[in-house]
Amino acid sequence: MKIELSKAKSDYEIILLEKDEIKTAADFKDFDFYDYKGEGLLNLSEKRRIYSAIKKRDFNAIANAAAAAIRAISKLKIKSARLCFDFKSECELKAAAQGILLGAYSYEKYKSDKKPKNLEKVLIDTNLKGAEQILANCEILSESVNFVRDIVNEIPAIYTPERMAKDALDLAKNSKVLKCEVLGESELKKEKMNAMLAVANASPHEPKLIHLSYKPKGAKLKVCFVGKGVTYDTGGLSLKPSDYMLSMKADKSGAAAALGIIKAASELGIALEIHSVLGCVENAIGSKAYKPDDVLIAKNGVSIEVRNTDAEGRLVLADSLAWAQENIKPDFIIDLATLTGACVVGVGEYTSAIMGNNYELQSDFYKAAKTSGEFFSILEFNEHLAEHIKSDIADVSNAANTRYGGALTAGLFLDKFIKDEYKDKWLHLDIAGPAFVSKAWGLNPAGGSGAGVRACVAFLESLGSK
Ligand code: BES
Ligand code: ZN
Ligand code: ZN
Numbered sequence: 001m002k003i004e005l006s007k008a009k010s011d012y013e014i015i016l017l018e019k020d021e022i023k024t025a026a027d028f029k030d031f032d033f034y035d036y037k038g039e040g041l042l043n044l045s046e047k048r049r050i051y052s053a054i055k056k057r058d059f060n061a062i063a064n065a066a067a068a069a070i071r072a073i074s075k076l077k078i079k080s081a082r083l084c085f086d087f088k089s090e091c092e093l094k095a096a097a098q099g100i101l102l103g104a105y106s107y108e109k110y111k112s113d114k115k116p117k118n119l120e121k122v123l124i125d126t127n128l129k130g131a132e133q134i135l136a137n138c139e140i141l142s143e144s145v146n147f148v149r150d151i152v153n154e155i156p157a158i159y160t161p162e163r164m165a166k167d168a169l170d171l172a173k174n175s176k177v178l179k180c181e182v183l184g185e186s187e188l189k190k191e192k193m194n195a196m197l198a199v200a201n202a203s204p205h206e207p208k209l210i211h212l213s214y215k216p217k218g219a220k221l222k223v224c225f226v227g228k229g230v231t232y233d234t235g236g237l238s239l240k241p242s243d244y245m246l247s248m249k250a251d252k253s254g255a256a257a258a259l260g261i262i263k264a265a266s267e268l269g270i271a272l273e274i275h276s277v278l279g280c281v282e283n284a285i286g287s288k289a290y291k292p293d294d295v296l297i298a299k300n301g302v303s304i305e306v307r308n309t310d311a312e313g314r315l316v317l318a319d320s321l322a323w324a325q326e327n328i329k330p331d332f333i334i335d336l337a338t339l340t341g342a343c344v345v346g347v348g349e350y351t352s353a354i355m356g357n358n359y360e361l362q363s364d365f366y367k368a369a370k371t372s373g374e375f376f377s378i379l380e381f382n383e384h385l386a387e388h389i390k391s392d393i394a395d396v397s398n399a400a401n402t403r404y405g406g407a408l409t410a411g412l413f414l415d416k417f418i419k420d421e422y423k424d425k426w427l428h429l430d431i432a433g434p435a436f437v438s439k440a441w442g443l444n445p446a447g448g449s450g451a452g453v454r455a456c457v458a459f460l461e462s463l464g465s466k
Helices: 019-024 059-072 090-103 131-153 161-173 185-190 194-200 248-268 313-328 341-347 359-370 383-389 406-415 420-425 453-464
Strands: 002-005 012-018 041-044 049-054 080-084 121-124 178-183 208-214 222-233 273-283 295-297 303-305 332-337 351-356 375-378 426-430
Touching: 002 090, 002 131, 012 019, 012 059, 041 059, 049 059, 059 090, 090 121, 090 131, 131 248, 131 453, 161 178, 161 208, 161 222, 161 248, 161 273, 178 248, 185 194, 194 273, 194 295, 194 313, 208 248, 208 313, 222 248, 222 313, 222 453, 248 273, 248 332, 248 453, 273 313, 313 332, 313 406, 332 420, 332 453, 341 351, 341 406, 351 359, 351 406, 359 375, 359 426, 359 453, 383 406, 406 426, 420 426
Parallel strands: 002 121, 012 049, 012 080, 080 121, 222 273, 222 332, 332 426, 351 375
Antiparallel strands: 041 049, 178 208, 208 273, 295 303, 351 426
């Protein structure tokens, strides 16, 4: 699907409409005839026109209205549609473009009866300054989000750590500006990444630490993303009940997002040095599985008492974060992970959580994320919660001894692997809620959503313009 700035004729019209515009819209002169109150969709197929109401003039309302319309006409035999709206700002144009490009996504690889993809392009006519560039950038960003959705949706039999390494290497091969290196089991052993290795132990799939880098000339800041890439989370010996295991193919969403972010940033030509470090393992069961009661010595020397093998993401991130600090020395280090069910309980399935030690940085990220269409909420650490991850026999326990505050105790666990000089430069993003959508909402169909990509790119853009 393409979006074009054009005045040409189209096969169909999508009209975004504010509630008070109904009275003046051409088709509503004879208002009694159409019992449409300006909510949701009204498809007038005989006029080749669909109305989609926007509740208010903000990013998500416009994006969602555009997404709903594009989905409603996606089965029609039309090649082009025109999106009609009087765009008053860059934000409104971005919203409509992303609504179209992200709303049109569907994952049908495993369906025999695939929907025909007739609609090739959506035309937009606007006098807004820089519209061409805005649309081109929306295409880059949306393609990256859809690339991440494809990865998250792929099944665990196919999407292994090896496969993620292949996708990362291919991404670098097809780009002039990205570089990629992959560390396998023997290298991880040399690097003493025992926490990550323990999680991978029962799986037939070799763990991989994947490092992508983008170093444009003149970059003044270095930003590193670290992603949790658990290609499947059975829970390990602390086995998940079947209802909870379902959808755990999405436990690679943090790593997938880190891949999507660096893809988008490099194609957008953002003038910052960017690194993505992906910690990829499968958390399986078997005779070689790591166990509750094991003690692991992580890369940074911190000893970890394993009390629950289902709290595996923090073990993978512990070593990946340590590796990134040592090898990359970034100005900002941001991890993304589907880390806790507690986060979903706390802030709901639509919102990601921001944690860290630097309130200003959290707040800067929050403000940038707010312009991206994604929902975020800041959760605050405190020293009382930190008491709950103390261990009797090791430096820290991987599972808290309380039922409460699980998103924060997981964040505080990660903090043990952040060196003093990075405390103020680190953000932890728990994307467990929105990364995988069980029932379509907004511009997300059911399945992988690409959570984190738009927010992190918006944050990078905000850093670039400082
Ligand atoms: N991958 C899960 C977290 C998760 C749950 C993501 C639901 C998305 C939706 C993580 O590895 C996990 O199992 N965490 C445990 C931690 C607990 C054992 C301390 C959890 O949240 O229950
Ligand atoms: Zn788990
Ligand atoms: Zn997990």
